[in-house]
Amino acid sequence: MTRTLPILAIALLAATCLQAEEIKAPAESGLKPIFNGKDLSGWSGDTRLWSVKDGVIRGETTKAVPANGNTFLIWEGETKDFELRLSFRCNAANNSGIQYRSKHITEGKTRNKWVVRGYQHEIRNQNILTSVSGFIYEEGGPRGRMAMIGDKTVWNDEGKKSIVGNLIDAAGYEKLFKLDEWNDVIIIAKGSHLQHYMNGRLVMDCVDNHPKVAKKDGVLALQLHAGSPMWVEFKDVRFKEVK
Secondary structure (H helix, E strand, C coil): CCCCCCHHHHHHHHHHCCCCCCCECCCCCCCEECCCCCCCCCEECCCCCEEEECCEEEEEECCCCCCCCCEEEEEEEEECCEEEEEEEEECCCCCEEEEEEEEEECCCCCCCCCEEEEEEEEECCCCCCCCCCCCEEEECCCCEEEECCCEEEEECCCCCEEEEEECCCHHHHHHHCCCCCCEEEEEEEECCEEEEEECCEEEEEEEECCCCCCCCCEEEEEEECCCCCEEEEEEEEEEEECC
């Protein structure tokens, strides 16, 4: 007797059979520095935690000087349709992130003056695919991990999520990411289309058409996470608006 697989089982089987599609980053053109390599001019954050050392932005929490809740270094500019390129490195004690199209929360009860909510490019010093740098997290929002590394994801206009393609597998990411070293990030946002590149390869692609929580513009910020003492550094921060 022939048995018909349930629709959900067929969809899951199809997803597991998707071949990784290797997509290289576009050539750099027209970006301008938004960090001067000397001080935090044009940025706002807790100066107990953020500084410039040896030409790079450094955020650090310690047992003596912890973060009071997640806190951010906020750029004075806006992110709508844009391209951002930078390099980062961090230790493995905690995680960090790059916020974009986000909102600086200045009203109500907040743990500190630099609370930001919105899209976040996750940063971690790990290469195990279940929890690594590059996925998109909705800081302070209802969806949490919106799209994971390797996934081409669509949130449709009914607020439902689908995975429609595969960009990289665990073995590929392990080779791509440089533990304890500088890694290069590119974030490109055009309309509802959001892309994260790691070391020259597209690792996350998300189309966000959610009718209630999709974000079209907002601030750019760098995260220091509350909890275990940690440090994170950023350099060569370049930006341009795109059309």
